[in-house]
Amino acid sequence: HSTTVHTSRSNFASEENRVSYVIPYDPVWEILNDNIHLGRKLGSGAFGVVFEAIVGQPDQVLPRLLRQNTPAPDGRRWRSVQELTVAVKTLRCNCSERQKASLANEIGVMKLLGSHPHVIQFYGACTRGFAPKILIEFAPYGNLRDFLVKRRPGAVRDVEELPLPHLRASHLID
DSSP states (O other): OOOOOEEEEEEOTTOOEEEEEEOOOOTTTBOOGGGEEEEEEEEEOSSEEEEEEEEESHHHHOHHHHHHTOOOTTSSOGGGOSEEEEEEEEEOTTOOHHHHHHHHHHHHHHHHHOOOTTSOOEEEEEOSSSSOEEEEEOOTTOOHHHHHHHHOTTOOOOGGGSOOOOOOGGGSOO
16 A cells, blocks of 8 residues: 555635645554544644543454454453553644644554564554544553653752752852
8 A cells, every 4th residue: 555645736715836635545554533532641742642542342443453463462362352552643633734744654654664562553543534643552651752761870850959069269260
């Protein structure tokens, strides 16, 4: 399946040509919005919000996983998993065409990466309807950057924890 971003041009009242991005539909990776039950907000970025969500009956809703023959996150077979906790990346309602194209490219890259134990698993996307979404593996410890910063050995968490050197007149500049 193609991961190319399809474009179409149209003239607006201002006679300015704009590019309208359509996120490509791929039935292998498409997940119906009705199967996604959004929960708490995990964070937000420049063009979207990330939510924790539940997908019920993942063996039926996420068929790509069965074809890949990968185990569920807890090691069980998919058929015995009743629901799966995922992270859902969404676009803001007022997103730009460039942001839609960026989301489409992210979907394409994640499809190409496939499954690897050291990469967040891509489960699929909801590209139909008002608000496109990307479903990825839920990381219970948050994003990698924050995880590493919090666990850095000897990390100073607050400037006030730093020792102040004893200042002398010789250290000052006239």
